[in-house]
Amino acid sequence: RILSPQISDRMGLLTHLYRTFEKSKFAGFCQKLAEGAQAGDPLCCHIFNKAGEVLARHIVAVLPKMDKSLFGGELGLPILCVGSVWNSWEMMKEGFLKVLNQARPQELHSIFSKFTLLKLKHSSALGGASLGAKHIGQVLPLDYTANVDVFYTHSF
DSSP states (O other), X not given: OOSSSOOOSHHHHXXXXXXXXXXXXXXXXXXXXXXXXXXXXXHHHHHHHHHHHHHHHHHHHHGGGSOGGGGSSTXXXXXXXXXXXXXXXXXXXXXXXXXXXXXXXXXGTTTOOEEEEEEESSOTHHHHHHHHHHHTTOOOOOOGGGGEEEEEEEXX
């Protein structure tokens, strides 16, 4: 069993989320949900759609405070995606795009016309080292394009 004892309702998940949380058990649970979604199970597909919506809302929440220069590059708004949840992108894409399309602020329509999802090729510690060097007045040359893989691009 992935999560035991058997869970019969939403409240049954709480113990596993807060008292006896084990990441590996939830990873196995998510794998089963992904298998269901890939097989076309409506509930599993709905869960991944909602997960995409939730992830997009995080971006929408910070859009108004983003430096406008972030929107102007070749990639549009670069969005760095960290974590295995992004391995399920195809199942989350519809919900993610729906939220971004609906919530894109009117004042940003002219500059927020494209975004690109990126995954790191190397440790995020490289970025930390670069910021640390910058803080002490040194330059740590990094080729940012060589440190990421583009896995999705969208234009509005």
